[in-house]
Amino acid sequence: MISSIAELISDRIGMMPAGERRAAQTLIANYPLIGLKTVAEFSAAAGVSSPTILRFVARLGFQNYPEFQSALQDELAAQLQSPASRTLNPPSPNGGAVSPMLEATLDNMRETFRHLSDKQLADIVAKLADRRGKTFLIGGRFTDPLARYMAAHLAIVQPNVFHLAGQESVWRDRLIDMGKRDVLVIFDIRRYQDSLVRFAETAHQRGVQIVLFTDQWLSPIARFARHVIAGRTAVPSAWDSSAALFVVAETLIGAVTRQLEADGAKRIRELENLR
Amino acid sequence: MISSIAELISDRIGMMPAGERRAAQTLIANYPLIGLKTVAEFSAAAGVSSPTILRFVARLGFQNYPEFQSALQDELAAQLQSPASRTLNPPSPNGGAVSPMLEATLDNMRETFRHLSDKQLADIVAKLADRRGKTFLIGGRFTDPLARYMAAHLAIVQPNVFHLAGQESVWRDRLIDMGKRDVLVIFDIRRYQDSLVRFAETAHQRGVQIVLFTDQWLSPIARFARHVIAGRTAVPSAWDSSAALFVVAETLIGAVTRQLEADGAKRIRELENLR
DNA sequence: CAAAATACGTAACATACGATACAGCACTCC
DNA sequence: GGAGTGCTGTATCGTATGTTACGTATTTTG
Known part of the structure; x- marks a missing residue:
């Protein structure tokens, strides 16, 4: 079950070409704020061109860049409304071996x-x-x-x-x-x-x-x-x-x-x- | 000392005309995400016209709408990076210098x-x-x-x-x-x-x-x-x-x-x- | 109550943003 | 080693977005 975009990315980052992977990495590193900025800023931060960013979000399954941004915003909204969930019970994408x-x-x-x-x-x-x-x-x-x-x-x-x-x-x-x-x-x-x-x-x-x-x-x-x-x-x-x-x-x-x-x-x- | 935009708003909301006040209230109610969307969406949510939104952000001291959005993003970034400030005071036994x-x-x-x-x-x-x-x-x-x-x-x-x-x-x-x-x-x-x-x-x-x-x-x-x-x-x-x-x-x-x-x-x- | 000033919205405008077509390049596979 | 495939960046285009001008409505004041 994939709920957050961050999970979606780490799920598919393996099948991405180099340029898009760099986009993915910079997004994860500054999650999610870079994704709320313009394509130009995002691409500059990642050190790739604008089309690469667009191909990246397309690969994640979004129709266009604004749709991708909306998804990020919705996610943020959910997070901000329940601050407790971030500190206690980290909704850790990592239920796995690292958590213990x-x-x-x-x-x-x-x-x-x-x-x-x-x-x-x-x-x-x-x-x-x-x-x-x-x-x-x-x-x-x-x-x-x-x-x-x-x-x-x-x-x-x-x-x-x-x-x-x-x-x-x-x-x-x-x-x-x-x-x-x-x-x-x-x-x-x-x-x-x-x-x-x-x-x-x-x-x-x-x-x-x-x-x-x-x-x-x-x-x-x-x-x-x-x-x-x-x-x-x-x-x-x-x-x-x-x-x-x-x-x-x-x-x-x-x-x-x-x-x-x-x-x-x-x-x-x-x-x-x-x- | 005013540090956040939310404070800035509640500081000046008194001297605002009706339309801008509605803009301010909707922003506070859905803080800060509405402010990251487009002027059109913001204005629709507030039930006012686009120019009113622009006059509103101008009154807050921003030169233009993108500048206002950048400020909101920076604020969000600061929040996201130090979740500690959002959890209420952890009961650290060592009140001293090591705790922070x-x-x-x-x-x-x-x-x-x-x-x-x-x-x-x-x-x-x-x-x-x-x-x-x-x-x-x-x-x-x-x-x-x-x-x-x-x-x-x-x-x-x-x-x-x-x-x-x-x-x-x-x-x-x-x-x-x-x-x-x-x-x-x-x-x-x-x-x-x-x-x-x-x-x-x-x-x-x-x-x-x-x-x-x-x-x-x-x-x-x-x-x-x-x-x-x-x-x-x-x-x-x-x-x-x-x-x-x-x-x-x-x-x-x-x-x-x-x-x-x-x-x-x-x-x-x-x-x-x-x- | 009238006149002025302020606030607000409609509509036209310019810009900057996302999207796309295309060409160059590297890598893979035969 | 050569043809083919796939990835990436440059340049161009269309459009959505922010901005501004202006006319109307509303409030304020003498």
Whole structure:
């Protein structure tokens, strides 16, 4: 049963030629507003010609463009009249396999943040934004990309941010640069990696403050960590989900950036000039 | 402060003559859809003549009717993009600074998945799980970690998965290994990177099927992409959020794994033995 | 109550919009 | 490798749409 035009499109997008598919994609991406504009604007946004747009709507089964627009408007009207249906019960075109995964992920995030106090986050932000020391980031097998992601952003708003990559022996040697004023951000979810635990322990002994991103069962590194962020990771999949930790990381990135706004802005401007 | 057109109307409806007032009332009653239709339809619905409608929009301060319609559309676009503002205050326990960020992120995910059909995901999964070809992954400055994350997982359940890292010249040379049966997964959100666009174009010319993760404004790479995933990225922060794309990536990882379960399980067992 | 001013609709106009015909091009299949 | 098919963009056309001018009706004011 096809009720919305969006469904209709995704149903037939497979059988469309390249140009019309691009039209379909831009419409889905800016649904449905692009479709309410003129053919010329639509075609420009999609990067195709006007006739391609018209052929596209014809393929969807509409006699002409105005008829297509009317259908979009009717759909919008229905949506606007029952705002509840959009938030609760997403009339998800996806009754299928993705929905439980998404729902679980959203729950994980809410739960993760529920156990996270503002104070805790503020403390971590203050520490990360304190530029008297260096910041090191490292992750495990699957979580190292999160460390990279965070490092890529932090390195822009402040100096002395280092992502520890490559072979174990390489980053182990970097311990020599770490001291009391420095921060080490570690991502470690199960199955926890011995190498990371040993690394954390040594860093801890050197007085480095450790911020740990882990799952709800807590990596053994939590023993040595000054701050522990425990994210929910359970989803209906063969793998654990790092999405909640990812969002926490983004939140911290945003907060640190805001904290350093004054100096950060200047720094960002300098960086722009360097290009 | 008057922000919406509806407010503007109720502000000035008092000083309007009878006919224009009827126009105003019908617009408010069917807000804003009547305003998106033609002058003739609007006038018929209000029971007045076309010129009255035009005088009405002129009194609101618009130069002409299309300008008025554009304003309505912009307003609608803003509403549709942040459904949060329409749900009444979620009872967030954390009243603090993190909450808006989290709420925006959750909305982004819901919106992103709302525009994603099962069929589209299934097509991508089928392509990624098709082991007759190779899978390459690459990302932009901030999104490359997502490519890494996805590669790390996919590489476990199937052979011939490669993350393209390092200098541009290095991965550009890998093009020689790519052909019609291969898939290239690209992450590119604004500001879009020229090097990636060029890379995608060349790959496309070689017949490589491209799966693009981008933001709602669509990277120029969408031109060449077989599948486009447009994630919402807007959050109250100095940075864009890649969290929605991250969740889509995890969803795909899970689905591909399930698809390959039979062979994958055997493969995972072998990997375990190798340690 | 009369005269002026304002509001409204009818009808003619110009523009911009959607529609169509056609030619060039790429790809496929024999 | 060549004929054929199908897709796409350019250019042109007809028309629906917004706009304006003007005459009539209605209200307002002295």
